[in-house]
Amino acid sequence: MAAEHATYASFALAPATRAGGVLAGGAHLITHREFTDFVVDGRPLLFRLADLDAVSPLAADVPPAILAERVRALLLEAPAPLPGGRHLVYGCPECADLACGAVTAVIERDGEDYVWRDFAWQTGDRPDLRLDGYRGLGPFRFRGDGYRAALTGLLDRAHDAREDGRRVLLVGARATVLNKLAAALRSIGIGADITHDPSGVPPEELRAYGAVAFGRAVGEERKEEVRAAFRRAGADVAYVSGLAPVIPLLVARTEEALDRRPRDRRRLAGLRATEREAVVEVSSRCRVGLTVHRVGRLRRTHEHVAFDGVLPPGSHSLPLDPESVRGEAFLVARTSGEVRVAAVPH
Known part of the structure; x- marks a missing residue:
C-alpha cells in the first residue's frame, strides 16, 4: 500500500x-x-x-x-x-x-x-x-x-535532439575515450550515445543518428555488422574511423561528418595536407583557424596552431612546421560554423 x-x-x-x-x-x-x-x-x-x-x-x-x-x-x-x-x-x-x-x-x-x-x-x-x-x-x-x-x-x-539529426552513435572498446568524447560532443549540442552492439536498437532509433564513430579497437568484421544494422534500418549515416584518440580531433571529425551540405554550399570547401604544407580551399572571404594535432612518443598528444587569419576565395598553401607534424598528425581547419579534418601523410 x-x-x-x-x-x-x-x-x-x-x-x-x-x-x-x-x-x-x-x-x-x-x-x-x-x-x-x-x-x-x-x-x-x-x-x-x-x-x-x-x-x-x-x-x-x-x-x-x-x-x-x-x-x-x-x-x-x-x-x-x-x-x-x-x-x-x-x-x-x-x-x-x-x-x-x-x-x-x-x-x-x-x-x-x-x-x-x-x-x-x-x-x-x-x-x-x-x-x-x-x-x-x-x-x-x-x-x-x-x-x-x-x-x-x-x-x-x-x-528534439534526435530530430535535428545532430546525434552520433559511438562504438568502441575504450570506455574512457568514449565517455570523454560523448561529454565533449554534448557540450556543443551534439547528442551522443555509446553502445557495443546496435543490433537490438529499433530501426526508428537508428534512423535518428547522423553519424557513427568507431574506435580504433573495433575490427572490420564488427564495423560491417554495425553498417549492416543501419542498412537494414534504411538509415543514411556517415561513418568516422581511423583517427587518433585525441578528443578535440574526434569532435572536429564528428562535426564534419554531420555536415551533409554539398561542397558548393560551404565556405570551407576543402582541406588536404602534405608533409610540408596544408592546402585550404575557401569559397568566400573568411577567417580560418588551422590546428595540428599530433600523437608523439609514449602516445602523448600535442597541439599546435599553424595558422589563424583571413583568407580570400581560392586555394591557399600554408606552410607547416616539420616538427609539429612529426609522427602521426592531423589537421583541423575551422571557420564560422564549419570544420574540415585531414591526415598528414607520413
Missing part, C-alpha cells in the same frame, strides 16, 4: 556529473559519467546518501530507446525492473550491475500521486529492509502532474 502519512514533496530533474579521474598511484581509472539526477524538495536526492559513488538510471550515454524504457518504468507505464515493485534509483557508475550494489525503492501510485518508499541498499533479488533499509529517507509523495511533467519533459528534450 502507498504510504498514508507521507507529506507532499516537490520533484524535479537536474543534470549531474560523476567526474572521472585516476585513483592515487594510477591503479584504477574512474569513468566520467553524465546523468540526470532526482531533485527532491530542491535538493539532489543523491546528496542525502552520504559518500555514495553512484549515478541514476537516467544516464546521458544510454541509447534513447533504453532511456525511454526507464522513464516509462518510473511513470509506472511499464513493469518494475526488480521484484516487489522496486526500481533502481542509483547504481554502479562503472558497470550498472546490481551485484555491485544499488539504491532501490518501491514506486507506486496513490490516486494521482506517486509515492517513493522503502529505500534500501540492494545487491540481490530482494533487500532486507531491517538490515539494509535507509531509515529516515522517505517516503516521498509527489503530485502526479509535476512528476509526470518532469519525466516526460526529459523525453521531449531527448526527442
Whole structure:
C-alpha cells in the first residue's frame, strides 16, 4: 500500500556529473559519467546518501530507446525492473550491475500521486529492509502532474535532439575515450550515445543518428555488422574511423561528418595536407583557424596552431612546421560554423 502519512514533496530533474579521474598511484581509472539526477524538495536526492559513488538510471550515454524504457518504468507505464515493485534509483557508475550494489525503492501510485518508499541498499533479488533499509529517507509523495511533467519533459528534450539529426552513435572498446568524447560532443549540442552492439536498437532509433564513430579497437568484421544494422534500418549515416584518440580531433571529425551540405554550399570547401604544407580551399572571404594535432612518443598528444587569419576565395598553401607534424598528425581547419579534418601523410 502507498504510504498514508507521507507529506507532499516537490520533484524535479537536474543534470549531474560523476567526474572521472585516476585513483592515487594510477591503479584504477574512474569513468566520467553524465546523468540526470532526482531533485527532491530542491535538493539532489543523491546528496542525502552520504559518500555514495553512484549515478541514476537516467544516464546521458544510454541509447534513447533504453532511456525511454526507464522513464516509462518510473511513470509506472511499464513493469518494475526488480521484484516487489522496486526500481533502481542509483547504481554502479562503472558497470550498472546490481551485484555491485544499488539504491532501490518501491514506486507506486496513490490516486494521482506517486509515492517513493522503502529505500534500501540492494545487491540481490530482494533487500532486507531491517538490515539494509535507509531509515529516515522517505517516503516521498509527489503530485502526479509535476512528476509526470518532469519525466516526460526529459523525453521531449531527448526527442528534439534526435530530430535535428545532430546525434552520433559511438562504438568502441575504450570506455574512457568514449565517455570523454560523448561529454565533449554534448557540450556543443551534439547528442551522443555509446553502445557495443546496435543490433537490438529499433530501426526508428537508428534512423535518428547522423553519424557513427568507431574506435580504433573495433575490427572490420564488427564495423560491417554495425553498417549492416543501419542498412537494414534504411538509415543514411556517415561513418568516422581511423583517427587518433585525441578528443578535440574526434569532435572536429564528428562535426564534419554531420555536415551533409554539398561542397558548393560551404565556405570551407576543402582541406588536404602534405608533409610540408596544408592546402585550404575557401569559397568566400573568411577567417580560418588551422590546428595540428599530433600523437608523439609514449602516445602523448600535442597541439599546435599553424595558422589563424583571413583568407580570400581560392586555394591557399600554408606552410607547416616539420616538427609539429612529426609522427602521426592531423589537421583541423575551422571557420564560422564549419570544420574540415585531414591526415598528414607520413
